[in-house]
Amino acid sequence: MYTVKSSSEFIADVRALDERLKNIRINSIEIERDKCKIRYNFICDVAIDQQLQDKILTETEKITLPAFKTVEITVKKIVSNDELINNEIFRFLNEKYPSVSIFLKPTDVISTVLGNVVKYVLRLTKDGAEYVIKNGAINKLNEHLSKTFCSDFAGSTDIKEAEESVNLLSDEVFESELQRIEHRTIRVKDVIVIDDFNMGDLALYIEDATTGDVTVCGKITEITERETKNGKPFLIIHLDDTTGKTSGVYFSKKSTYHKIKELVVGDAIIARGNIGEYNGRRSFTFDKINRCTFPDDFVKKDKFKKSVPKEYKLIFPEPASTIKVKSVFDGEEILPEQLTSKEYVVFDIETTGLDFMSNGITEIGAVKIVNGKITEQFTTLIKPDYHISEENFKITGISEEMVKDAPKISAVIPDFMKFIDGTTLVGHNAIDFDMKFIKRFASAEEYDVKNEVVDTLYLAREVLPQLRKHDLQTIADRFGITFHHHRALADAYCTAEAFIEMMKLKNRA
Numbered sequence: 001m002y003t004v005k006s007s008s009e010f011i012a013d014v015r016a017l018d019e020r021l022k023n024i025r026i027n028s029i030e031i032e033r034d035k036c037k038i039r040y041n042f043i044c045d046v047a048i049d050q051q052l053q054d055k056i057l058t059e060t061e062k063i064t065l066p067a068f069k070t071v072e073i074t075v076k077k078i079v080s081n082d083e084l085i086n087n088e089i090f091r092f093l094n095e096k097y098p099s100v101s102i103f104l105k106p107t108d109v110i111s112t113v114l115g116n117v118v119k120y121v122l123r124l125t126k127d128g129a130e131y132v133i134k135n136g137a138i139n140k141l142n143e144h145l146s147k148t149f150c151s152d153f154a155g156s157t158d159i160k161e162a163e164e165s166v167n168l169l170s171d172e173v174f175e176s177e178l179q180r181i182e183h184r185t186i187r188v189k190d191v192i193v194i195d196d197f198n199m200g201d202l203a204l205y206i207e208d209a210t211t212g213d214v215t216v217c218g219k220i221t222e223i224t225e226r227e228t229k230n231g232k233p234f235l236i237i238h239l240d241d242t243t244g245k246t247s248g249v250y251f252s253k254k255s256t257y258h259k260i261k262e263l264v265v266g267d268a269i270i271a272r273g274n275i276g277e278y279n280g281r282r283s284f285t286f287d288k289i290n291r292c293t294f295p296d297d298f299v300k301k302d303k304f305k306k307s308v309p310k311e312y313k314l315i316f317p318e319p320a321s322t323i324k325v326k327s328v329f330d331g332e333e334i335l336p337e338q339l340t341s342k343e344y345v346v347f348d349i350e351t352t353g354l355d356f357m358s359n360g361i362t363e364i365g366a367v368k369i370v371n372g373k374i375t376e377q378f379t380t381l382i383k384p385d386y387h388i389s390e391e392n393f394k395i396t397g398i399s400e401e402m403v404k405d406a407p408k409i410s411a412v413i414p415d416f417m418k419f420i421d422g423t424t425l426v427g428h429n430a431i432d433f434d435m436k437f438i439k440r441f442a443s444a445e446e447y448d449v450k451n452e453v454v455d456t457l458y459l460a461r462e463v464l465p466q467l468r469k470h471d472l473q474t475i476a477d478r479f480g481i482t483f484h485h486h487r488a489l490a491d492a493y494c495t496a497e498a499f500i501e502m503m504k505l506k507n508r509a
Helices: 007-015 050-062 082-096 098-102 126-134 137-148 171-180 257-261 390-396 409-420 430-444 456-463 472-479 488-508
Strands: 025-032 037-044 070-077 109-114 117-124 152-159 185-187 189-192 202-204 212-227 233-240 245-251 268-278 281-293 344-351 361-370 373-381 424-427 453-455
Touching (some): 007 025, 007 050, 025 137, 025 189, 082 109, 082 117, 082 137, 137 152, 344 430, 361 409, 373 409, 373 488, 409 430, 456 472, 456 488
Parallel strands (some): 117 152, 202 212, 344 424
Antiparallel strands (some): 109 117, 212 233, 212 268
8 A cells, every 4th residue: 555654754664674674774766757667775784685675675665656567676785884984975075075175185084883873073174174064065975974874974073284285275275266166066857777876866067067077967969889999889978968068988888788778869867977188189988877857947057256366466456657648637626426436447458359259368457546546557468378460469569479478367367356356347448349358258267247337438429429539549639648559558547547537527517
């Protein structure tokens, strides 16, 4: 007879069947919908004979929905051994919380089996312990271990002295690493085991899977069987999880070959594998594959972005040094509140070309306006991953030789993000040009540029409608500002001075 019971009630009934089952628990449940088949996989700390397995099956059938025509069970003997538990703890934390690997070594995991309870300690640095506690890793680890071993688990942390390699990590680097590990995941449904009972149902977005050991999921878009030179069969599988696409090879195993052969285009799988490089190209090798159902209600989450660094690391701001001939600050005119109530960063960039998707930045120049006055400047040449043409050199005055020892944009972006933090950005034609470059390269380093933007091109059209043109040179001439075109810092100073004057005009209107 079918009876509705909670999982705890069901396990209690199973344990009551025999003294040997006092520590039995469910490891996983597999469902084959097309065959109306369900399999309960149990783990126990003692070997179970067939007669007792039959009793467990009878008890299991009582609580199984009538829709399942076939009910099966497996009972696997698992003993809570110190070494096995330590290895599983270390593996789990490195896979699910890779940042912990900065602080944790295998010898830092210490477990003690006390009857049916296992107590373990993670020896971590203060930062590592705070991270584990903050992210609820202990609770998740306990839950995982309880499904893997026939024991209850209680974990804690112990603070150890930071080693020199850890001391080299600044707060910023540590926080950056913690943020980076907040991977986006997809939880699949109805896992049917082919290769791995312990893979679980959680997969990384393909878009976020870039290197190392990863678990991904998705629907098969193409699958091809081939053979190695030695006649060993393997599959090339193309996978799509709606966040991205990937493809990889899977070397068939004799024990599961017939199940893998049943996979067709449109089937959903969850797979564990390794992403590396082969002949300079990205290579994905699938190691374990299980069937699953891809969630119909899956909605992609926005990619996590880093917070602004706490300190400058490479490019440091300097006190402002004016390059104009005529001062626009002479006189006792009261500056408009809109200009003094906010901090502004006026910036300009030089690039290898106009298309922001196929060109790089060669220079950033920026100045900060506080209380209506230019106070700081930020400037650096940048070595782009793109060729600087002779034509481009004639326009910007920046050559390959000038930037050969300059930092890459990836190293400059964190400092630039700190310089613009909490400010309103200002630039001439910034919306259609400069901001597209900045956002592209900031996004590549996992930063999100959310600053408000004032484009002085549009501001000039509003407050100086009488001008025939509204390019920066014409606007500079209108206010008597010396304009040394085309270097980024000079353009930033010129734009800042023009912006202040135009804000005064707007206030008078």
